[in-house]
Amino acid sequence: MLERVLSIRSRNAQINDDEDDENLDDESKTRKNISFAMRASNQVTKFGVLWPCLLLILIFVLIASALLHSRNIVCLASNDPYYSRLNFFGSIDGLASDFGSLGVPWCRSKLGQTVEWTSKDLLKGLEEFVPIYETRPIKNNMYGMGFDHSFGLWFMARWLKPELMIESGAFKGHSTWVLRQAMPDTPIISLTPRHPEKYLKKGPAYVDGNCTYFSGKDFVDFGSVNWESVLKKHGVSDRSRVLIFFDDHQNELKRLKQALKAGFRHLIFEDNYDTGTGDHYSLRQICDQFYIRGGGHSCFSDSDEARIRTKRKKFWEKALDVEELCGEKEEAWWGVRGYMRDDFNHSNKAISFTEHFQNSRFVESVLDVYWELPPVAGPSLTHQTRYDPARAPSPVVEDGRFGLFKRLGLTRFETSVFNGYTQMVYLQISESA
Numbered sequence: 001m002l003e004r005v006l007s008i009r010s011r012n013a014q015i016n017d018d019e020d021d022e023n024l025d026d027e028s029k030t031r032k033n034i035s036f037a038m039r040a041s042n043q044v045t046k047f048g049v050l051w052p053c054l055l056l057i058l059i060f061v062l063i064a065s066a067l068l069h070s071r072n073i074v075c076l077a078s079n080d081p082y083y084s085r086l087n088f089f090g091s092i093d094g095l096a097s098d099f100g101s102l103g104v105p106w107c108r109s110k111l112g113q114t115v116e117w118t119s120k121d122l123l124k125g126l127e128e129f130v131p132i133y134e135t136r137p138i139k140n141n142m143y144g145m146g147f148d149h150s151f152g153l154w155f156m157a158r159w160l161k162p163e164l165m166i167e168s169g170a171f172k173g174h175s176t177w178v179l180r181q182a183m184p185d186t187p188i189i190s191l192t193p194r195h196p197e198k199y200l201k202k203g204p205a206y207v208d209g210n211c212t213y214f215s216g217k218d219f220v221d222f223g224s225v226n227w228e229s230v231l232k233k234h235g236v237s238d239r240s241r242v243l244i245f246f247d248d249h250q251n252e253l254k255r256l257k258q259a260l261k262a263g264f265r266h267l268i269f270e271d272n273y274d275t276g277t278g279d280h281y282s283l284r285q286i287c288d289q290f291y292i293r294g295g296g297h298s299c300f301s302d303s304d305e306a307r308i309r310t311k312r313k314k315f316w317e318k319a320l321d322v323e324e325l326c327g328e329k330e331e332a333w334w335g336v337r338g339y340m341r342d343d344f345n346h347s348n349k350a351i352s353f354t355e356h357f358q359n360s361r362f363v364e365s366v367l368d369v370y371w372e373l374p375p376v377a378g379p380s381l382t383h384q385t386r387y388d389p390a391r392a393p394s395p396v397v398e399d400g401r402f403g404l405f406k407r408l409g410l411t412r413f414e415t416s417v418f419n420g421y422t423q424m425v426y427l428q429i430s431e432s433a
């Protein structure tokens, strides 16, 4: 135990040391540049001014055009949208780095409270989580959680230290495994129609020894569980010490009401889809309102938003232009083109703007804390191609901090693990009256 603490501490120390190194490196680079410039100007005074200047300009133009051409070749050959986003100076063309430029709708909480943890805590957490994630039993968790959300779930479960963890939607059990890494001795209840052990026949899956599974013929939907008896069996009397994790693609307003009724207070939603996307009505969608920054939309095709969206759609798979946001005929941008989707989009119901507005007012009235997990790192580092940074909060590791990204061990992962970010959200809700 002590050894572990020490090794964590020395790793932390390393991070800070390396950061200093990075700064030193930057300084020595500028020093080099300055001395080069001085040498050049000495040459100029020795050999006269005009000819060397013209020569320099000629050389510069030649190099520039060569570079421009090679960039185009790279674009065509690599097929990686990341490269096509590079401008002449090798930086991102105002497209990746402008996190939140289209607004990040954020549900208002009653007293404006926020979470205890800071971005520094997240960074420290990342350092600890990378080696844990490397030992995950399900390496390729297609249709399940990727790196960003696994980290978020692990971080929050560990921070909140619940007495009991309940998950709804386990698939092959990756999220069960993540919860177990965060809290080694805490019981888990998993509600999922198909038992994860069924997947073991075909490949990797995770079945937890201290998890009660409600699955197969024992499956019960979260909204129909008799919590009184289940919690009693688990010896839990304080429902505010229970953490609920939803990854079951159900209407989040429905889940919120069910959790509220049962007296639970800490909820995490995995898929907090942005307006116009996803297979169920989400908190992000609910709080997308005119009075929220980035909320409320114009379906007018000549608007500023429309122009920006058209541009961004070329670069990010999940970005929508206004036609997709609003549909062709009706100008209903809320939910998904005016629909409240539920249950993997097996059900959907048209809602009026008034209903949509009332939903957000209801959510605000029961909300103590709303916190969206930021992406772990900027897209120039992760090379993710799906979520549009313009609709996401600033990442834990910002674009340009490759040294830090590498030191954290994040270069060791396949790009695909960074492609699943969908604004995972933590909610703290009121005690039911």
Ligand SMILES: C[S@@+](CC[C@H](N)C(=O)[O-])C[C@H]1O[C@@H](n2cnc3c(N)ncnc32)[C@H](O)[C@@H]1O
Pocket: 141, 143, 144, 145, 168, 169, 170, 171, 172, 173, 174, 175, 176, 191, 192, 193, 194, 221, 222, 247, 248, 249, 250
């Ligand atoms: C996206 S997967 C979950 C991924 C998983 N959390 C992970 O970490 O990889 C969604 C899961 O929800 C399950 N599901 C479907 N309807 C459900 C319901 N009403 N309650 C709970 N789970 C449900 C599906 O069978 C599926 O296993």
Ligand SMILES: *[C@@H]1O[C@H](CO)[C@@H](O)[C@H](O)[C@H]1NC(C)=O
Pocket: 184, 185, 186, 209, 210
């Ligand atoms: C379940 O948890 C208890 C208490 O932490 C522990 O002693 C036991 O080994 C665990 N069982 C399994 C199968 O993991």
Ligand SMILES: *[C@@H]1O[C@H](CO)[C@@H](O)[C@H](O)[C@H]1NC(C)=O
Pocket: 345, 348
């Ligand atoms: C969702 O359901 C609607 C109505 O059934 C359908 O028109 C739409 O194509 C579905 N979308 C997806 C992504 O499955």
